[in-house]
Structure formats: structure tokens, C-alpha cells
Amino acid sequence: MDKARHPPQSGTTEAGRKSDVYPYASGGWGSLKAVTKILVKEKAVVRDAAILPHQNKPDGFMCVSCSWAKPAHPHAFEFCESGAKATAWDTTAKRADRAFFKQHTVSELLEWHDHDLEDAGRLTEPMRYDAARDRYVPVSWDEAFEAIGARLRELDPASVVFYTSGRASLETSYMLQLFARMYGTNNLPDSSNMCHESTSVGLTQAIGVGVGTIGLDDFGQTDLMFFFGQNVGTNSPRMLHQLQDARKRGVPIITFNPLREPGLVAFANPQSPRDMLIPGDTQISTQYHQVRPGGDSAALAGLCKAVIAAHDEALANGTSDVLDVAFISEHTVGFEDFAAYVRATPWDEIERESGLARESIEAAARAYMQANAVIAHYGMGLTQHRLGVQNVRMLCNLLFLRGNEGKPGAGPSPVRGHSNVQGQRTVGITENPELAPLDQLARQFGFEPPREKGFNTIEAFEAMIEGKVRAVINLGGNLVRSVPDRLCTEPAWRSLPLTVNIATKLNRSHLAHGENAYVLPCLSRIEIDRSGGREQVVSMEDSTARFHGSRGVAEPASPHLRSEPAILAGLARATLGERSTVDWSAWSEDYSRVRTEMAKTWPEMFHDIETRMWTPGGFVRPLPARGRKWKTKSGKAEFCVPESLGEDPDMRESEPDALRLMTLRADGQFNTTLYNHDDRFRGVRGSRMVLLMNRDDMAARGIDSGDHVTLRTVAHDGVLREVAGLAAMPYDVPRGCLAGYYPECNPLLPLWHYAKESKVPGAKSIPVRVVEIDKTGRHGG
Template sequence: MEKPRHAGQRARARSKQHPHDYPYASGGWGSVKAVTRILVQEKTVLRDAKILPLQNKPDGFMCVSCSWAKPAHPHAFGFCESGAKATAWDTTAKRANRAFFQRHTVTELLGWHDHDLEEAGRLTEPMRYDAASDRFVPVAWATAFDSIGVQLRAFDPNSVVFYTSGRASLETSYMLRLFARMYGTNNMPDSSNMCHESTSVGLTQAIGIGVGTIGLDDFEHTDLMFFFGQNVGTNSPRMLHQLQDARNRGVPIITFNPLREAGLVSFANPQSPHDMLLPGNTRISTQYHQVRPGGDSAAIAGMCKAALEAHDGALASGAPEVLDLALIREHTIGFEDFARYLRCTNWGEIERVSGLSRTAIEAAARVYVQANAVIAHCGMGLTQHRLGVQNVRMLCNLLFLRGNSGKPGAGPSPVRGHSNVQGQRTVGITEKPELAPLDQLARQFSFEPPREAGFNTVEAFEAMIDGRVRAVVNLGGNLVRSVPDRARTEAAWRSLQLTVNIATKLNRSHLEHGRDAWLLPCLSRIEIDRSGGQEQCVSMEDSTAHFHGSRGVAEPASPDIRSEPFIVAGIAQATLGERSTVDWNAWSEDYAHVRAEIAKTWPEMFGDIETRMWTPGGFERPLPARGRKWKTKSGKAEFQVPESLSEDPDMTESEPGALRLMTLRADGQFNTTIYNHDDRFRGVRGSRMVLLMNEDDMNARDIDAGDRITLRTISSDGVVREVPGLAAMPYDIPRGCLGGYYPECNPLLPLWHYAKESKVPAAKSIPVRVVAVDKSAAAPEAA
């Protein structure tokens, strides 16, 4: 037994490995080294040196990673570290071919780490699971399509789910949603259900459109920016160029985020000789407030309250009004109720829930009331809570107070993740029939679309667990890793009768397979698509609601892989047969046919798309709220009185030992894709099984740096959810809160712990407790 250590020894053990803030700016030489490392790792140094300059260029390919805007006049190197990693990952020289699957059984591969599965390389030909050999074995494309079609025809359409990841192009998304509705179901969950659906719901209620209203031109007109729960340095690094330009003009940036993230602290532009060769860098955040996870509504309420108090004081002294009462009277409803709520809300409660002092909140509010045009950026730190929709509405409340919506340089800016996650919703990938132009589709394609609501991602897995879903067609993504409640959802996935996975690389969802399992390899957007004997192009929408064309530039990984549109068309034709009025073969041979139909469905949005998609910087979709035309139920922008200051009011913090866990992404990953096990910005190397803890919480539980922790979810449903083996690391995180990596901590998140109205999993606030501490394990290596 280990000898007990006195308090001084424990303190030294903790401080010895206490990480400091990342000592360098984001970007800079650290980014250059990271890009070089992955190019070498994927054996693509020379090839990708020619490909990367075409990334995010009007005559090249749109990044397969994040969805940040593509400028009309891009830098010579229009990619960031994250984008370069994604390109290297897709253009790797490594192959998971038939020889690979002959060497490895599925049972063996299930024991591999998720990183190693994708690191095996690109899939090269269609395959079907063979139970006798426990292997995936090659099949012909025609055999795959015919067999899948036969099975789909035998199912009740409402027992089949068509899932889409955020990389699918507009053309593929339009084809898949049309296929699903002709088949007879609205079961079309997608990756936005897991992250940004809260903004789509909240913005629609508040301003009448479910997307942000900010374009790149607004950065030139703003005089203040907020960040709420969005880690720009890891999730959308190209945005740092616009932030750096704004800071150089003196624009303040105020950040609310539980952790001090390197990209929101400082930035050195890798494309600037000045930044790379001389000391110094651009300070990004002028104020940085480490709000508690789940405390954003309280922090925003505090700023609103401070603004209202400043307004009241100005009126009493005869000074000019602080709030934009003219806009409020003409363009909004609900202000009086909201103002009454603010006046009755106690500052002590705001401080307790937000974790911030009144002084700090008022400091942010003082800058806000002096600014004339304000942009509010937000990410999953705002959306993945029980009241995530309320968070978005509160952000709109703040903007409305001073007229910061519908004018240049001002408005909400939800920063999306996957490269076309916003676009696929725009062209009809939705489980909500009221959001799809069903009457137009009925006229256009001479069929009667289903009118009942389909399943979103959470509902799809609830239906799998209780046996109502029997088959899944999975277009990209790694569903069994990305969804919550892993023990229950993986078991449900394995019970499916049919799983069809369209993918570029092997992942866990292919191995935790249904009774009949198909693996259909597709081209990456980076690769040249010669479907129909001619080079094809596709289109997508970025976070700023601009549409772009994209042409592949790399040779395909294998002559036997096919494009996403080809695969969707093949399955659709085999399933629907003469029931369909669509010439799927023609569509798969010339995507211009698909774009022509998209333009017929939404003529105002996509008219002349064939030409406009090549506009440098993209062409903008209609955004009525930019012109203060509110497509809400009331016809005006709508204030909302919050249900609760805490966006997770059902957190069981009264339970002894309760802690609040938020899941995080590392700089060595993109969603469920793990490029490496490091997180250089947070000082972690070689392991993702790490738990970031406040040092006071460690002291209270006699936990030392490197101790292996077992966490268990606090819930009343009788299901034991726990993750063992998490190495404790002291970190600058609010007391009572923990940080752990996604998807490793997904088993702790109950499927039913989701945002009201949007059903986005509440992954930023999971009630847990420490149930075991192992002091014999070594700590993770410090970066």
C-alpha cells in the first residue's frame, strides 16, 4: 500500500505538473510544425504541397473541415492548420484495401483505437460483412445496390433512418432527401442535431431565420465583437485573420468561455513574415471572462441588466438614452416583459450562476453600451445545454437592446462546424416537414411526400433502443461514437437488421455493425470526380450563408470508389424503381441536372446557381433579417423572458460531491476524427484520457496530478454510466467544473439529457461524481 503523503508533499506533486497557459500565440510556428507533421505522417508532403494552395480558392476545392467563410480575395495559402490536417487525412497514401481486411477480422479491429482505424487509410472498394469469416469482403457495386434495394423495399419506411454528416454537398443532400421522401419517410437526422440545432430553433423564433446574419464585410464595419462558447483557434482558425484585422483597427473583443483558449488569447499569422520572424503577436480578447459552464444566460442577463440600469440613469440625468428605443418600439415585441424581468433579477443570483463578479459583467456591459455595431459569435458552448435555445434567445435579447441586428457590422454569428452542415439543411435535409417545401416537391416530382415528422438524431436512437428502427443508411459520420449514452446506443446499433455506411475511411460505426452490413467507399470532395465521363463539381454553403462551387484536384484513392451522388442514385434507383419520376442515372452522370432542380425548388435562392456558384467569395442566400424584415410569428423581432438563469436547471448540484462535466475538442481532432492524441494548446501529449480539474476540487478529494479517476453520471434512471481511467490534470477551470474530451466522455451523457425544443445533447453540462481514484498510474506526458 502506498504510504500516505502529508499536505506539503501533495501540493508539490500537483504543482510539479500544473500546466500553464499555452506560452505561444495560436498559429505561428506551432501551426507550421503541426501541418508539417501530419503531411509526413500521411506520406503526402510533396503531393499536398501542390494541393493545399488550391484549398478554399474559387477555382479549387472547398475545405472538408470547418465551414468558415471563403473570402473573395483569399490569402496565397487559403487554409489553416485544421484544414491542412483534414486535407492530409483525406489524401493520405495509406489504404484500407482488400488485403487489409483479409489480414484483420472485425473482432480484432474492434480492439483498435479510433485513431488507428482511420489511420489505416482510405477504403478502396465496396464491401459486405461476412459472418462466417468475421471479415468485410469485396462485392461489386451492382450487387451492393441491388441487395440494399431489395432489403429497403421490405421495410416499413418509417423504420429506416437516413443520416447525413456535415460534409455532404448540396447536390448529394438534395438527392438523399428526395430519395428518402419518395421512399416514404422524413427520418433524416443530421449532424446539426448534435450541435447547432439550438441556434436554428432560437434564431428562427427571435429573428425569423435559422442562420446567422453576419458576412465577412460586417467585420469591416463592427466596433465590438463578443465570443460565447466558441473556440476559434481549434474549430475555425481561418477566422483568426478577420479577428486580427479587427484588432489591428482597435476593435475590442470580449470573450465568455470557461477555459482560456489559445486562439482567443493571441494569434501569430503564419502567412505574415512580421508575425513569424519578430517577437510579439496580436492580442485577440481585450476582456476574457471564465464563465461557469451553464452560466452564459446569467452572464448575458447581467449585461442586459447593466445596460438597462445605464439607460435608466441616463434618462434620470437628462443624458442621451442608452437603449435603442426607436428600434425596440418599431421592430420588436416583448421588451417590457424582459425589462421587468431584469429589474426583478438579483445581482447575487447572477453572480452565483455565472461564476462571474458583478464588476466583471459590468465592465463588459460598459464596452457594449458604447459600441454602435456589435457582432455576437457563438458555438456549442452555448447550444449544448438543457436551455441551449434560451441561450441563443438571450444573445438576441442583448443585441436587440441597442439595435444590433439588421445593420452593417452587427448581428448574431453562430459559427458552424462541418463544412456544409448549414447547406444540407438549406436544401431540405430535415426531419421537420414544416421546414421542407413539400408542396413544391409534390408538384415538381409528381409524388406525395410524407407529412408526419421524422426522427432527429436523439429520437432515432431512442427508436433503435426500443426496436422501432430496423435499418440505417449512414452518409458519412461516425454515429456510434458521436451520440451519447454509448453502452445503450452501441447495443441498439448492433441489433439493426441493416447498416449501410458511405464513407472515405474505416470507423467504429462500420465495425459495430447490423446483421447485414455494407461499406461503400466514396470520393472525398478533394478528389477529381469523373462520373459520367466528365469532371464534376459540387456546391456548399458556409457559416455566413454564402454558396460556393468546388472542384476536386487530386486523383482518386482507388479506381473502384464512387462519388456520393453516384452511390445515393444507385441505392435510390434500386429501391424505388418505377415508383420514382427521377432519372437517377442522368443525375449521377451530370450534377448540373441536380442543381437545375434545386433552382426550381428555391428559385429566389438558387436561380442561376450554375454560374453564380463560381462567384469569388460565393453568392449570398436571401437573409430578410439583414434588412430588418422579421419572418417570425409576430412579424417582429421577439424578446424572450428566460425560463431560468441557469441553462441547466435540472443539474443535481445539491447531491454531495456533484461536479459539472463539459466535453471538449482537442487541436488534434475534428469532431470524431482523431488525428493524434495530443492537445498542445492545453499541454497534453500522448493521451486523450485526461480530466481537467480545478485544483481546489482536487484538494477537496485528495486527488494528485496523474491519479486515474473514474467518473459516474448522477441520474435517477437506474442506468450506471461511468468512464474509468481519466488522468487528473490541474487546470484553470471554474471550481465545481470538469473538462473531458469528446467522444471519450460520451458514455457519461444520457441520451435524454438534451436541450429543450432542439434536442441537442447537453454535452456541456453533465452531472457527475468521482467514484474511484487510482494513485498507482502514471500521469500523461506534458506537451
């Protein structure tokens, strides 16, 4: 961006001021109306009225959407608007059965909107693509397994990718990684690669464990909370209960986020008669700082600079320490180098890169210095950047300054999205052989696991474009839509000799198929799993590192569905044959056998899991950092010196008229699943082809509200990346910045534009330019 054109602004807004486009609290009547609407739409009102009370309960099913913690003492209705939508979406009465596929060709379905594909309903039986008829046609389970197994046996294991989304249970994930490694590959990319891999790398470097260290009990002991780049109202609304309780006891909440999000401004609890019937709501944020996308490291550097400066002044005046000197001395390394860096960094650089005024950052720092125990929540607004790992490390630097790790009410809190995305990593889903217990697996199952590094998600698609990937086993998710650079990656996906999709509903990844393509429909976690003639249960890990059991309560959508473990067992049996020492059939008939093996692989973590998984509130995995034991290279918590406070030197953002685009989710979606075309919190109705712009940026370019614009990526690799037909809408977004929806804006994100070290796509800071304005197609935004 041309910095001379966009001088720093304060970026700070009145904390309690609500958005002009949605001047209400999150939750409240708007939430109840949205839940009722989708239950009616999916023809699931009566059924789901009986199902929803079991959601997130100790003896019920864990939500299929977000991974927020499950309390030991749940509310009567322990689900949020997003969770209710996800349940209604899975338990819909609609069916995409053989009659549906007989009626519609694949070419026709490719023209459907993503929402309409999933809205067709639940898949009911296994299907294979018939090129002669351009249709998916029914196939028996045994025929599908044998055909897929035969193709896999013909291929080099290094050319096959086993991908999993975050909905897979611990048991399923353990089986998948073992199947892949027995087959001969570590190509185990997953949805973590797309979002919180920066957390896994950054926290491991800083504190020795790649997950957050707080639990729900810490909310009652904290003195202050930060939020960085996490929209709680859309992505994890159940968390608002804990935030509301904290605010009622006077805990300040300081937010750094580019957009003003209603969930971070105010909340009315839809489960509270008082909140619903008496005017008023709970103000969530006590300070709200609208940092520029990609300006987080600069904002954090400013906070640290202010704290260290206050400590230096205290030393000079002979007053009390501001820093936790004892913690820094005993438990950390690297402080002096980091302190020297922030002391030398000028405030004008911090202001320019963060978009915030010095006085605003210092106000947040003063509140931090007055608190004894601080939690720092963050989401993909921190991780999906070129410097995403550095952002996580900088957040840890801030916490270390006052000893906010390893004590009650304090620590980093990465808020994960998908329901078991953290857990699948815990049980071996990783492309990095150094992070998997390969020696233990070798002893346990009598085979030699591959030792070569596999592909993560970005690397898998890079290899796919180069023709090095020949097949993908896709366990959940909609890869074709979710990955960056869709106009480059989708043709590569179509060229694959084999694509296998295990799913509950139809999506574009099934239609942009390989030469041989199979869709294998699975049970939802909400449904009763009667594999092996008994009702099975599964387990998963929430984002606070607690493990929970999950028991389905709804009747399956079709008698022909199989569970994810049963499908993987069938594929493994058909592919590996006598090469495998695992009795896959026995595992698919009794998941406790899988958990027994998990406990052998990680005895410290999963001992007695059969009983512990039903502990109200879950049981916690070992977290050494919580006890101030650091499994880092140095054996201590590690400060880091940032590489740069600027976001993107390799994208030539300094070119004239360049803007910084961040992608968003709407309240009417979960990842690539679109429940509707609306985003009520941002005042958007009936279309997702919308571009949120600063009014000054619109005026400077002659753009009026409702004009359709074309965006082009500022990149010089010879690839033209454009998205047209985006309706411009004025919005409270920092000057020089834009916001558009994911996945509609994915074609603008180069595959190579990812976080250093973690390779998480840099979706929250994409340099773009407006190249065309169409004033004839206005629809008012």
C-alpha cells in the same frame, strides 16, 4: 452542485495572459510544425504541396473540415492548420483495401483505437460483412445496390433512418432528402441535431431566419465583438485572420468562455513573415471572462441588466438614451416583459449562476454600450445545454437592446463546425415536414411526400433502443462514437437488420455493424470526380450563408470509388424502381441537373446557380433579417423572457460533491476524427483519457496530478454511467467544473439530457461525481 461549497468567483482573468500549459500565441511556428508533421506522416508532402494552394479558392475545393467563410480575395494559402490536417488525412497514401480486410477480422479491429482505424487509410472498394468469416469482403457495386434495395423494400419506411454528416454537398443532400421522401419517410436526422439545432430553433424564433446574418464585410465595419463558447483556435482558425485585422484597428473583443483558449488570447499569423520573424503577436481578447459551463444565460442576463440599468439612469438624469429606443419600438415585441424580468433579477443570483462577479459583467456591458455595431460570435458552448435555445435567444436579447441586427457590422454569428452542415439543411435535410417544401416537391416530382414528423438524431436512437428502427443509411460520420450514452446506444446499433455506411475511411460505426452491413467507399471532395465521363463540381454553403462551388483537384484514391451523388443514385434506383419519376442515372452523370431542380424548388435562392456559385466570396442566400424584415410569428424581432438562469434542475446537480463536466475537442481532432493523441494548446501529450480539473477541487478530494479517476453521472434513471482511467490534470477551469474529451466522455451523457425544443445533446454541462481515485497508474497527465 452544492452552492454553499462553491461561492461565486470573479471568473475574470487578465485578457492578455497566456495559458501556463501553452504560453505561446496560436498559429505561429507551432501551427507550421503540426502541419508539416501530419503531411510527413500521411506520406503526402509533395502531393499536398500542390493540392493545398487550391484549398478554399474560388476555382478550387472547399475545405472538408470547418465551414468558415471563404473570402473573395483569398490569401495565397487560404487554409489553416486544421484544414491542412483534414486535407492530408483524406489524401493519405495509406489504403484499407481488400488485403487489409483479409488480414484483420472485425472482432480484432473492434479492439483498435479510433485513431488507428482511420489511420489505416482510404477505403478502396465496396464491402459487405461476412458473418461466417467475421470479415468485410469485397462486393460489386451492382450487387451491393440490389441487395440493399431489396432489404429496404421489405421494411416499413418509418423504420428506416437516413442520416447525413455535414460534409455532404448541396447536391448530395438534395438527392438524399428526395430519395428518403420518395421512399416514404421524413427520418432525416443530421449532424445539425448534434450541435447547432439550438441555433436553428432559437434564431428562427427571434429573428425569423435560422442562420447567422453577418458576412466577412461586417468585420471591417464592427466596433466590438463578443465570443461565447467558441474556441476559434481549434475549431475555425482561418477566422483568426479577420480577428487579427479587427484588433489592429482597435476593435475590442470580449470573450466569455470557461477555459482560457490560446486562440482567443493571442495569434501569430503563420503566413506573415513579420509575425513569424519578429517577436510579439496580436492580442485577441481585450476582456476574458471565465463563465461557468451552463452559466451563459446568467451572464447574458447580467449584461442586459447593466445596459437597461444604465438606460434607466440616463432617463432619470435627462441624458442620451442608452437603448436603441427607435429600433425596439419599431422592430421588436416583448421588451417590457424582458426588461421587467432583468430589473427584478438580483445580482447575487446572476453571480452565482454565471460564476462571474458583478463588476466583471458590468465592465463588459460598458464596452458594449460604447459600441455602435456589435457582432456576437458563438459556438457549441452556447448551444449544447438543456437551455441551449434560451441561450441563443438571450444573446439576441442583448443585441436587440442597441439595435445590433439588420445594420452593417452587427448581428449574431453562429460559427458552424462541419463544412456544409448549414447547407444541407438549406436543401431539405430535416425531420420536420413543416420546414421542408413538401408541396413544391410533390408538384415538381409527381409524388406525395410523407407528412408525418420524422426522427431527429436523439429520437432515432431512442427508437432504435425500443426496436422501432430497423435500418440506417449513414452518409458520412461516425454515429456510434458521436452520439451520447454509447453503452446504451451501441448495442441497439448492433441489433439493426441493416446498416449501410457511405464513407472515405474506416470507423467504429462500420465495425459495430448490423446483421447485414455494407461499407460503400466514396470520393473525397478533394478528389477529381469524373462521374458520367466528365469532371463534376459540387456546391456548399458556409457559415455566413454564402454559397460556393467546389472542384476536386487530386486523383482518386482508388479507381473503384464512386461519388456520393453516384452512390445515392444507385441506391435510389435499386430501391424505388419505377416508383420514382427521377432519372437518377442522368443525375449521377451530370450534377447540373440536380442544381436545376434545386433552383426550381427554391428559385429565389438558387436562380442562376451554375454561374453564381463561382462568384469570388460566394453568393449570399436571402436573409430577410439583414434588411430588418422579420419572418417570425409576430412579424417583428422577438425578445424572450428566460425560463431560468439555472442550468439543470432535472439532473439533481445539488447533490454533495457533484461537479459539472463539459466535453471538448482537441487541436489534434475534427469531430470524431482523431489525427493524433495530443492537444498541444492544453499541454496534453500521448493520451486523450485526461480530465482537466480546478486545483481546489482536486485538493478537496485528495486528487494529485496524474491520479486516475472514475467519473459517474449524477442521474437517477437506473442506468450506471461511468468512465474510468481518466488522468487528472490541474487546469485553469472554474471551480466546481471539469473538462474532458469528446467522444471519450460520451458514455457519461444520458441520451435524454438534451436541449429543450432542439434536442441538442447537453454535452457542455453534465453533472458527474468522482467515485474512485487510483494513485497507482499515474503518467503525469
